[in-house]
Amino acid sequence: MAKPTKQRLLEQGMAMLLRHGYHDLGITALLDATGIPKGSFYHYFESKEDFCLQAIDLYMQAVHAGLDQCLGDESVRSLARVRRFFELSEQKYRGEGYLGCLLGGLGQExxxxxxxxRRKVEWCFSEIAHRIAACLEEAVQQGDLPVGTDTQAMAELLVNCWEGAALRSRLRRDPAPLRDMLDFYFLSAAALMKE
Structure with missing residues (x-):
């Protein structure tokens, strides 16, 4: 069954935004790639800005689905659930040629x-960090992080480090910065329990 027109535009647009950025995204190129007439674009979107904001919303649906999948798996310890989310994100990046995170790319641009x-992308990052912080709070309850740990600050740091590593992976087309960052972060988290 064919996907609805709006969905096809958004999915193709997300891939093009990731590869080319907002300023180099041509509406004509998007329409040519999807075979959809120009009038249909303006039926669903008021402007290129509106289109990009809706693409971010669709991207965040996928991010939340990944968070649900990983953070909701209570058969796994909390810290391992958080790490698993980022490992799956790295696998997704690999499939896209290590172009990184759409939010990070658009935020920088x-x-x-x-x-x-600016507000939209920052809100998205805050939502991700909030969800991770809740899982890190479970890690405190499980005894994997010290009582009194500022889990929100830890979650913000993890998102910040991930985005920096994603940029370096994009520049290198290599997963090493992502993997090195995760190793360092989770070894540091484990070391908190030894202090």
């Missing part, structure tokens, strides 16, 4: 240009 994009 557009945060100085448009307040709407």
């Amino acid at each position: 557009l945060s100085g240009v448009g307040e709407v994009f």
Whole structure:
């Protein structure tokens, strides 16, 4: 069964945004890639900005599905669940040629240009960190992190480090920065229990 027109535009657009960025995304190129007439684009989207914001929403649906899958698996200890989410993200990046995170790419490109994009991308990162912090709080309850750990700060640090490593992986087209960052972060988290 064929996907709805709007879904096809958004999915193709996400891939093109990841590869080329917002400024180099041509609506004509998007329409040519999907075989959809121009009028259909403006039926679903008010503007290129509206399209990009909706693409971010679709991207976040996938991120939340990944968080649900990994963080919701209570058969696994909390720290391992958090790490698993990022390992699956790295696998996704590999399938895309290590182009990195759509949020990170758009945030770097557009945060100085448009307040709407800056706020949207920051909100997305905050949502991810909030979900991770809740799982890290479970790690405190399980005795895998010390009582009194600032789990929100730990989650923010993890997201920040991941985004930096994603940029380096994109530049190198190599997963090593992502893997090295995860190893360092989780070894440091384990060391907190030995202090």
